[in-house]
Amino acid sequence: MVDSIRVYQIGLGDIGLAITSILVEREGYAIAGAADINPALKGKDLGELAGLPSGLDIPIQDSITALLSGTEADAAVLTTSSRMEDITPQVLELVDHGLPVVSTCEELVYPKRTHPELTEQIDSAAQKRGVAVLSTGVNPGFLMDFLPMIVSRISRRVEAVRVERVQDAGTRREAFQRKVGAGLSAEQFEKRVAEGNFGHAGLIASVELLAAGLGWQLDSASETIEPVVADQAQKTDYIAIEPGQVAGVYQVGKGIREGHEVITLTFRAAVGEPVSYDRIQMDGDPQLESMFPKGVPGDTATGAITVNAIPLVLQCRPGLRTMADLWPGSE
């Protein structure tokens, strides 16, 4: 029996707390401490916050600095932000302390082209301290990028990849329904899009990660977002939607290579969507189609893959790694 891997948790939102409950039930892991910037959580017990049947005797700290002055850990799980600007100083503080980091930050999943300077800062700091940093999640990080890369490894020649993730948002938690715009008017939807931080984050990161996994140099990666408009009234546990109001989002990420659209990622999450599924279609030799015919529940899967990535960061090469590093590309 090896010693347990001691883990810090930073960021105690929905995903962070899902990870707490997985870490508690898994053998081989121990939570060494937890922190969140929300001052209302300071000093509360992590187990209580996570709704576990018994407490964990882990008082929540209000900063990474406070956490680092306590019990030592072997790795940090960082679930605080979707954005490189916000997460970079946090990653650097952990790395400078000698800690490998697993994150669910969407932009950090493949930031090299979108945020070259912050990427370089994290990568050089991590290499200097001999630790790895990796960001993952079910999407980005798995369904639309890593998994198609894995499927491509049985392909002699890949010409183009199309991935669809279609979900009935009516079965998801309220925060998710709000995030995809359920119940907004068309005008409100436009406004939220213009404000940013809306809809599914990480489509560009998925395009870039998949391209890297296929060994493809892209000319460009781009993204569009449109509302899915309800044609009949819909009602969830949280939101009532009138016909003509927004039921959800329809987002498309595209990767262009040598002038051709070779990557097309479609994310559609709307209340009332009749079927939830995930599908990969790969043109080439052979033609391949792979699917989850009933879809993949996002929150559980993101929590699971994040915990399952802890052994990866402990063994992979130092630096800012991506899921594509697991199996170097073939072109």
Added chain:
Amino acid sequence: MVDSIRVYQIGLGDIGLAITSILVEREGYAIAGAADINPALKGKDLGELAGLPSGLDIPIQDSITALLSGTEADAAVLTTSSRMEDITPQVLELVDHGLPVVSTCEELVYPKRTHPELTEQIDSAAQKRGVAVLSTGVNPGFLMDFLPMIVSRISRRVEAVRVERVQDAGTRREAFQRKVGAGLSAEQFEKRVAEGNFGHAGLIASVELLAAGLGWQLDSASETIEPVVADQAQKTDYIAIEPGQVAGVYQVGKGIREGHEVITLTFRAAVGEPVSYDRIQMDGDPQLESMFPKGVPGDTATGAITVNAIPLVLQCRPGLRTMADLWPGSE
């Protein structure tokens, strides 16, 4: 532009020659030499044997020893045998020469429990020379073991895994149809089973590899084989099957853990099978189902994954590795 990876090819059967044609069309690879024990092939040009439009100017050698005295290489692709007894001396000769090895030997995909002594010989020789040895293929090596392991990484808790690979053997090459017993009588089928080296090889290796990938210690792994009997006449390009004759095989591999059947791998390949598909079902949290609704063509996929594994053996830790080493288990 990095230099091409120089590859030896040893074993020039159907899979070996499929690999030749992939290596020739891929950038970044160069075939440094080829060998096969069939004396009739000695001195022939590899490109001609592989049916390429133009020759390769690579005369086929009749032994590994002869190959090693020629042009140098960076890795060897070994597609000679399904059995550990046959392949071990070949692997050792290559490893002792300092060459990383990718193989498609079914038993070598996960030999630790079935062939502990030969495993130890290969592992210690490879570690001593600082090179890695890895065996893969579409099955075993991907569809029934590696891919379910990858899917399990989005699962919070896996309780049991069932994988089915169902194929219409009528669409495959003659050697495959013969191998699954198409056209035999029930008595001939029994006899061929008793003689061994019949049907799909590697089901036990898949059970063991998947268990390792899930971090499961099995009590036992076992395998059954039965004929699929034709209830109506079938005719392929190669074989005519009367009602009552064998159309193919139905093989089941099982893994038992703490008294429960937690792994069930079903391989069914028969002439006239109405639908070809590959399906993974995973009990736990969440329930997951993943499938290739139209199946995966075996020969192309095995050639592709073998070539795609070359970068893996060049970068992974020295020793006898398995596909499960790509992503260390979580239990």
